[in-house]
Amino acid sequence: MNKKIIATTSLAGCFGCHMSILDIDERILDLIELVEFDKSPIDDIKKFTQPVDIGIIEGGCCNSENTQILKYFRENCKILVSLGECAIMGGLPAMRNGIPIQECLNEAYLDGPTVQENHEHIIPNDEELPLLLDKVYPCHEVVKIDYFLPGCPPRADLIWNALYALITENPMEMPYEVVKFD
Amino acid sequence: MEGPINKIKISLDGKTIFAPKGSTIVEAARENGIYIPTLCHFEGTDPKACCRICTVKINNRLMTSCTTPIAEGMEIESNSAELNDLRKSIVELLFVSGNHFCPTCEKSGNCELQALAYRFKMLVPRFPYSFPRKEVDASSPKIIKEQNRCIACKRCIKTIRDEKGRHYFAYKNRGQHLEVVLDPVLGAAMPDDLARKAMENCPVGSILYKEKGFDEPIGTRKYDKQPIGSEIENQS
Ligand code: SF4
């Protein structure tokens, strides 16, 4: 069997989902027999080098860079998987949704209790910085997502079962205990 | 088949069962070890039928089974793919119409809405998230009213009263602005046991007993291992 090509990325996430991928423990040895990693923070490959079979997305879209990368993944991956609550529904970053962006920036840079020494009242807006979006978007509201694996982080067993099913093109096992939202 | 005396014979998903006259369909099912999902209904109180999760089909009509009494010979459909998908869509609507950040929620693992989502294998709601702006009211010394998670089931309104029968909780506004709020005057002097009961009776994490955080480890909470309803299904 040819090895499947996998790519991963963390958008507006905390890398917890990636940690949970590593949490499959010794099964990682089975995994590297079955797959080859392309663009991913795990191997630090920055650009796709080949067409990818399975793209795994951690985190939602909170800024322009996130949406660009997500679209880049959609263009280069046959299957896209939203991994974790942030990719699926925005997660913690989306707690700002519903609050106007100016109010959030003021709180973060001007008025918040932990703001110190910003005497010039600067809100960073350098053109090098990605533009903040009006709210944090779930990935499937930006591009088409094929599969969803909830959890914060998703249980390692859920990730393993899903990857194994996708790689071997078999139906996926989803025991009750492994599908959780927290 | 002749049934026990004082009991009525009905058919539920093609199975003949007996239950006392005057029972609702939910009660009759439960007595026979069959779970029909409920959410707004709270055992021992008058059903108010706000959530429609318990919808069943009787003679091809959709009815709420928490309010409908059984009648001799009734033929009821409940556990069908169609009805379960309808129920799942209600759960999904509740998720997108509030702000349900389960990873940060004190009720996670013990929440009935989340448990229903698990039972119906909701991986992502089919509707877009609305992310409404809601407030958290922490003015009462005993409880926090977390409006982001309220599903307006009325359980707190029905069950939390003082000795004079006055309600601690009430509806405010209408339509999509509807909220269930705590009476500021009564709330200021809420007895401890009532505050705890309010948290318990709320199916979600919208009423929080103050100074009680996350005290149950993941894996040991009510719905970590067993789906909601299995306590009924496994009773006999
Ligand atoms: S109330 Fe229930 S569904 Fe809502 S955030 Fe809390 S655990 Fe999740």
Ligand code: SF4
């Ligand atoms: S606070 Fe809880 S019990 Fe009261 S209406 Fe809202 S969800 Fe129901």
Ligand code: FES
């Ligand atoms: S449980 Fe019957 S309508 Fe809510």
